[in-house]
Amino acid sequence: MDTVANRGPVVRPSYGPSSTGHEAANLGDILERVLDRGIVIAGDIRVNLLDIELLTVKLRLVIASVDTARELGIDWWKHDPFLSGRDRELVEENRRLRRRLAAIEDRTANDE
Known part of the structure; x- marks a missing residue:
């Protein structure tokens, strides 16, 4: 709880119980962390018919800030x-x- 001069205490909203001791993060904080550190999502899709591979699609998604991407050589x-x-x-x-x-x-x- 913070105080503002001549107005008394400022109450910040709580977003549910925090049994782990971590503060609730808003979407902006999460996005900032993801862009700062980056995240990689990878997946493969394969279509086979009678043990014959007909199609393979490889998906790779990197979400990061431009600075983080440059550090990674992207x-x-x-x-x-x-x-x-x-x-x-x-x-x-x-x-x-x-x-x-x-x-x-x-x-x-x-x-x-």
Whole structure:
């Protein structure tokens, strides 16, 4: 219980009994802890038919702050063309290469 000058005690709400001696944490505190330390969720989904594996999906989810991710060596957002703005450059390069390939194919077809 805290006191505020000339107003008396300030009562903080309690969110249920705390038999373990831990204070109740609000969502902001939990989110701050998760982002500070990070959390990894991993799982595999496999579809088999008569002992023949038809499909395997591997799921890996990392929830962390950008700083924590960098400390772990995770910085894919820097190199992803879509997120870094390089996707336009790649689309234009793809167009140029397609035009060059079409021109080479036309020359080859004309030489035959």
